[in-house]
Amino acid sequence: MQDAQTERKLIERAGRGDQSAFEELLSAQEGRMYAVALRMCGNREDAQDCMQEAMIRIFRAIGTFKGQSSFATWVYRITMNSCLDELRRRKARTSTSLDAMIENGFAPTDENDTPERHSLQSEQRRMLEKAIAGLPEDMRAAIVLRDIQGCSYDEIAQVLETNVGTIKSRISRGRERLRAVLSQQPELFGRHMV
Template sequence: MTEQELVRAAAGGDTEAFARLVRTYENKIYSLAFRMCGSADDAGDIAQEAFLAAWRGLPSFRGDSGFATWLYRLTSNAAIDYLRRQKKQRGDMSLDDEELGLDAVDTGPGPQDAAERTEVRSVVAAGLQELSEGHRQVLVLREIQGLSYEEIADVLEVDLGTVKSRISRARSALRKILLQKGNLSGYLPSNLK
């Protein structure tokens, strides 16, 4: 069965077809959730919520975008909602995207540590969690999920130019964070000092 056929079958209520889709995408969706929220437990909840939202929405899914794109969108939105709830629970009522701090996000040890045993990878992963929500989102989609500019534009529902410039700014911001923490030995350009 092709993915399209699986999607159609699942939309008609075929749980086995949906199970195959879940298995196909579980790592990607879980990764996206994990990289967005930084907590293994919460990533599980977010990823599950995204798949359930997909199951509920499938009967009306029109396929204008691909299933994967749609699933990434559901996950990305669920993760952002999670971050906002976290933010709110911490008592800060500001929901401004760019203002959204992530300092209280649990970045403690989790089952993923094994995958991040190299030092560079773990400092970059930690730096990722300090990015703004929007920057982290676009970098995760591009670098970890491997989405093209066009796919990211679909997921985020923004235009291509915005995707390109946001990715570039996100990279710049991430480097700045890592430099400030002393995690990169690079030369700090004057405009970042």
């Protein structure tokens, strides 16, 4: 992670068109961008496309970034918008609902085929990812940013361009839905689920 001063200098250089500065600057952000894109899109291919699209948008707009929010928040916002655009395009392309995709074996995960894949922990993880992918977009975005990425309410409100009250409501309803879905898998989540 770059310190604030290094980040500021890289932003200035990237804003003047320095491509190597841009790549260095965004290298520190690509992990969180990919994580958000993966959880929002549910598969590696679309996540890669969204991340690429977000990078191009950032590259085009980096010269206009004036520090009105933290750079990470700004990057999150553009990444999330790319993902939401992709989800809208996906909806327009096909009438297949996410539920139907999940029914047909759609499983949002980044794991490669490893021997551990079928372990209990991997199965729990897979079920959780599936449950998150099944959330409505607005709830999913809030849950991804809060419970996976660990963003603050204020930061999430800036990223999703809405108020903190709405964010809290989406997170609360999203968590409730996740509990409801996972409680239907007592063999995997039976420890506490009622």
